[in-house]
Amino acid sequence: MKAFDDHSKMFIFKTILFNNRLDYYKKYLQLARTNQYEILSLFDFFKLGDKRNGKHLILRHDVDSVGISTRKMFELERNAGLTSTYYFRFSTIDVPLIHEMINEGFEVGLHYETVSDYIRENGCTDKKQINLKQMRERLSKEIRSFEDIIGYKTTSCCSHGAYENSKLEISNNVLTEKQNMDDFGLKFEAYSAELYEKYIDCHIMDNDVIYNYGFSYKDTPISAIIQNKQNIVLLAHPKHWFYDTPARQIWKVIALILRRATYSTERSFKRIAD
Numbered sequence: 523m524k525a526f527d528d529h530s531k532m533f534i535f536k537t538i539l540f541n542n543r544l545d546y547y548k549k550y551l552q553l554a555r556t557n558q559y560e561i562l563s564l565f566d567f568f569k570l571g572d573k574r575n576g577k578h579l580i581l582r583h584d585v586d587s588v589g590i591s592t593r594k595m596f597e598l599e600r601n602a603g604l605t606s607t608y609y610f611r612f613s614t615i616d617v618p619l620i621h622e623m624i625n626e627g628f629e630v631g632l633h634y635e636t637v638s639d640y641i642r643e644n645g646c647t648d649k650k651q652i653n654l655k656q657m658r659e660r661l662s663k664e665i666r667s668f669e670d671i672i673g674y675k676t677t678s679c680c681s682h683g684a685y686e687n688s689k690l691e692i693s694n695n696v697l698t699e700k701q702n703m704d705d706f707g708l709k710f711e712a713y714s715a716e717l718y719e720k721y722i723d724c725h726i727m728d729n730d731v732i733y734n735y736g737f738s739y740k741d742t743p744i745s746a747i748i749q750n751k752q753n754i755v756l757l758a759h760p761k762h763w764f765y766d767t768p769a770r771q772i773w774k775v776i777a778l779i780l781r782r783a784t785y786s787t788e789r790s791f792k793r794i795a796d
């Protein structure tokens with residue numbers, strides 16, 4: 523079964539030219555629905571507890587940069603009668619948009635970067651300089667201030683991956699790993715072992731369309747749905763589905779011409795715990 527073409531050079535060229543990759547996002551969601559997947563936010567999935575039956579496609583979005591793409595993705599989902607989860611960094615908070623999301627039943631949370639911020643602020647050169655207890659207290663404060671800014675209580679948070687994390691080989695989610703999330707006033711962390719070791723069969727992460735037709739790992743929405751994976755997380759960064767500025771679109775065309783595109787990957791998802 524090949525539902526539609528999302529795997530050719532023409533597909534890449536056209537989605538950049540017409541800036542219409544969101545049409546394909548819609549097609550992936552339709553394909554999931556046709557194949558009896560329930561599409562939902564992380565929190566709605568979490569709430570199911572051990573009563574999980576059938577197949578689920580969990581939609582998670584990390585809003586890493588500011589732009590119209592986040593609103594476009596949200597409106598597409600809302601118009602399709604769906605809800606999902608959006609994690610915002612402090613630098614990408616958009617209060618009016620967040621209020622619309624919450625009023626429509628979407629989940630919103632903090633995309634935290636506590637450890638990487640600390641590394642940058644203090645010029646750390648070794649992860650031993652990082653006091654995890656202090657960092658956890660800082661994360662708690664960050665969650666409270668995020669909630670104060672948006673005016674709502676949140677249920678989960680999600681770690682962001684920054685350059686500083688890979689440089690010092692310490693992730694942000696080391697702060698929540700094996701911790702009692704009540705201490706942070708939350709129910710869960712998006713990458714938690716609780717979710718991934720028990721329930722999630724497949725984690726798909728998007729990429730720019732010029733990398734492996736838009737996906738970071740071997741698993742793609744079509745392959746996962748065809749294989750009937752039971753509980754799939756689809757992590758989609760809005761910026762990869764709609765170019766917020768013509769400049770980004772032009773750069774992608776240039777990258778294509780310069781043969782910077784990658785047409786396959788052997789990478790598979792591995793949950794980072796520390």
Ligand SMILES: [Zn+2]
Nearest residue numbers: 584586682683
């Ligand atoms: Zn991120």
